[in-house]
Amino acid sequence: MAFSTTALRRTLTTSALTAAIAVSPLLTAIAQAVTLNGAGATFPAPLYEKYISEFQKKNPDIKVNYQAIGSGGGIRQTIAGIIDFGGSDAAMTDSDIAKVSKGILLVPTAGGAVAVVYNLPGVSSLKLSQKSLAEIFAGRLAKWNDPKIAADNPGVNLPDQPIKTAVRADGSGTTFIFTNALSSMNSYFKGRVGVGTAPKWTTNPLKGRGNPGVAAQVKRTPYSIGYVEFAYAKKNGLQAAAIENKKGEFVLPSLETANKALSTVKFPDNFRVFEGNPSDGYPIVGLTWLLVYKQYDADKKAAMKKWINWVLTDGQELNDDLDYTRIPADTAQKAIAAFDAEVK
């Protein structure tokens, strides 16, 4: 009896001590931690997950959350003011920014290319001029052996088959980048389809949900053509078409050609660019932004400064591994300077 009471007491004391020792750093950590909540675009979500895990290893006192709810949702929640930063593939428009009394700074974090994938039995390399590509997706070119496509591909035996287009069923930043590029390349496409995350297609296309959905549609349907994120196409070994750029070269999508394209883009002071047809490199590229308020309380401001700084410097090193393009170094420096100058 006596023994068991002592033993029990000893056990209790020991476990209480152990618990206290184990929990105390946690408690202090909780006491000091600043949490930054973000939400928005799904396209950079894998990259941001990686950013967050690496950033928190270096800054255990700052906790960053990012919910991939879509660009539209990110902008809506940013306007509602219920998050600390938003994420969007389509930069916020002036009229949306005007709805935020605290003001918004657009910080570009990464870019990505959109690959044009196709399923043409017997054809292993396809080249498409800007005009052909845009007119295929606008419904003006209906057959694969159209003289315009044949002119891009001398010596290739193109089938006498109708072209079936495949697009994203869900509203998506990938579609925004793709339609933005095609609209810049071709006025016919711009008039018929236009730019948007879910435009009204005129070709009665097959529609798949997400990159896997489009890829599955293309894979399954002979004589079809669609578009997916470059990173997805690369990871899954999908056959991509070489697209003509502004210089008249046919370029295959790759990290190098996409980086090359972005390096030619001139960023204005608000970092918002809708460049649809870069002068060099792979022409179908786009950017993704963090939407940062221009006012925070002191703790949050310090944490945001560290986070944005890290994303634009050390974080950029991670972009390559995940097949995202980098923000050109001088633009990244300008964005850091803009944060210091404008965020109060």
Added chain:
Amino acid sequence: MIDPSQPVPNIVASTAMTLPDLREGEGLESQTFFSWDQAFRWLVLGISLATAGVLFWLGGVIFQQALPAIRQFGWAFLWNQDWDVGNLTFGALPYLYGTLVSSGIALLIALPVGLAVALITSENFLPGWVRSPLAFVVELIAAIPSVVVGLWGILVMVPWLQPLQLGLHAHLGGLPIFGTEPFGSSMLAAGIILAIMILPAIAAISREVLIAIPPDLRSASMSLGATRWETIFRVLLPAGTSGIIGAAMLALGRALGETMAVTMVIGNSDLLSVSILDPGNTIPAILANQFPEALDDIHIGALMYLGLILFALTFAVNVAAVLMIRVLGFKRDG
């Protein structure tokens, strides 16, 4: 043995002594018990009212967000076919049509199959050690997450279905519903996926209904000389009609609201087509696809308006189920 004078006063005395105590204790106890009882009643009432409140709250929020679209498009939204985010014109007809047709196809397939499963697993055609596992496995289909069903649908079922769809078009292409060349994803594929998903509900509920039919009915039918199949079709199924209809309506409700699996195989086309080999779209599918990226108030409003329509549709199905069961039950009792 008994001294009449002794025990009687004792009893009287003890009862006289204990009775007030008892009464007091009883009163006290019942009073505390009463208040607990009361508290529990209010708690339960509160919880159930809160549950109903959530429904009205949801409805209210959706209605409020749908208002811009309701004001702009009015009832014409229901039969307008144009859905153009760029020009902010919206119409619900292709989605409304797709929701009804895909769910209809699902019910058309799942009801006979589900009834067959229910009959086989409730009658003694098969030994018990086959029947129970069979029923269990069919019910297990309900446990598969719909996104997994959808992935299976797009990767396995649609390619496997394609020869059938091509065959339907080649041989029955004269009929408008098979009048277009299939590309894989189609209204038919969505209907079949939905049929698979609602099958467990129909099979399980119908089985319970058939098992619950009093054995006297069967014995009476058999003793009048009816064969087993006559008994099943003339006695058992009619007796279970109201339950089976309830099962079908419950399943239909699920089919109307199913999102992920449908959007993966239906092709998500915004063009209305009579052919079930053409891709289509449903209300839940377009909600899931467009809501995350929707930005304009009128676009969000149109999506919310679609949500309201789906709400009304499901409500109508439930009301219809209740009415049908009432009418059929009444007829049988009368």
